[in-house]
Amino acid sequence: MSELDHLVRTRMLPGATGATLPDWVRRGLEAGFPGITIFPGPHLEDPGTVARLAASAREHRADALVSLDEEGGDVTRVEYAAGSSYPGNLALGVIDDPGLTRRVATAMARDLTGHGVNYNLAPSIDVNSDPGNPIIGVRSFGSTPELVATHGAAFIEAMQQAGVAVAAKHFPGHGDTNVDPHLSLPTVTCSAATLRARELAPFAAAVTAGAGSLMVAHAIYPALDPGTPATLSPAISRDLLRGELGFDGVVLSTAVAIEAGNGPERAVAAALATLAAGADLILLGPGVDEALYDLIHAAVVDAFERGELRVAELRQAADRVNGLARRFAPAPAGTPEPSAVGLEAARRAIRVHGDAVLSRPATVLEVRPEGNSIAGGAGWSLGDALAAHGLAGRVQQIDGPDATWERSDAPLVIAVRDAYRTPWAREWTIKTLAERPDAILVPVGMPDDAALTSGAYVCAFGAGRVNLRAVADLLADLPADLPADSPAGT
Structure with missing residues (x-):
């Protein structure tokens, strides 16, 4: 296997959609994949599935990033069948006690590490500016940038101090949309001034709080880059996030996860455009199987060999991804201790x-x-x-x-x-x-x-x-x- 093959895999995060890891993912972990993402489904009705998948991944890569969406409230993976032991963001925003938000995030992180998880695709730090938003809703801390920024930063700092990397989402803000991006491509039509004052404030706070990674939204922001989804936009990932906000962590993209259902050509094109836009790590999603991944991998390698993508940037991105894995090296898995803070918060909300x-x-x-x-x-x-x-x-x-x-x-x-x-x-x-x-x-x-x-x-x-x-x-x-x-x- 060439260095280029290894480096390309380092920028891909494959999905686990069943009770066991597919053979191609196991091989990929040994050949460069930095970890896995556990997606929802019937396999999570068995509460032991997450820990088993995490242990399986680390048989093939000891420092694997094991990721999932654990937001509390409506969105849980480790308690998929029973429901979450922690209220979600909106309840915490209603209470408006940053100290309590920290305690909840710390307890959640301890639960996650107990299940072998060291990378949480949370929190959602979108400002819920459109109350009819079909995808954010209770996942947001609230409708004002100050509230979301305060609680987002508290959550991020506490969870990472407890040993779990975060992927704060969905940059540059997903609260002013009226369609689900998994079903149709949203457009955020607010002005540049409104977007900067309202949507960007929580992400600036997340950067200051030291977020290990940020997830980019698959939505169009005409005020920033007309016609190009943020996931595929250098103006958003490079100029705004890296340049203006000074973010030096891992940029995680969702484009391939969403486009995989639209056919292999769209998925391959999304992967290439995402890397060109400046993403460090691509969420492959449940629709990417071995055959589709092989097409993506071959196309990406070819683009680097032809000089369409720069090898120097490939190495820099791989260093950032590997650095995240080292910074949040998995602690020994164990049995999480029950915490009363979730019920305290739910009652106060x-x-x-x-x-x-x-x-x-x-x-x-x-x-x-x-x-x-x-x-x-x-x-x-x-x-x-x-x-x-x-x-x-x-x-x-x-x-x-x-x-x-x-x-x-x-x-x-x-x-x-x-x-x-x-x-x-x-x-x-x-x-x-x-x-x-x-x-x-x-x-x-x-x-x-x-x-x-x-x-x-x-x-x-x-x-x-x-x-x-x-x-x-x-x-x-x-x-x-x-x-x-x-x-x-x-």
């Missing part, structure tokens, strides 16, 4: 209107629009949390506009996830609240507007398991300072 106490078992309706592409199928259920208190009578899942439910004189609790972005879920909830205005409404994602009104309203700011346990504790009228290890609600 809750906002209540009206009388929200159940005196007897309730009918629980869980209105379940399809989750966004990054959350995947991570589990959530308020019914399960209430059942632990003996307060769940009948639990029904509402998964479409024509869903029916069994009427009774029992108290009614409606848990709805992100109705703001799913018309049928919103209309169904409004209709049911008109029939039962005494219902307790529990938005388990983004809060909705006044159209969703009821006798009582409990906003959780996230659908993580710990968010819903906190709601259930409140509905059961348990003390707010109930110890985390209390039998009630476990």
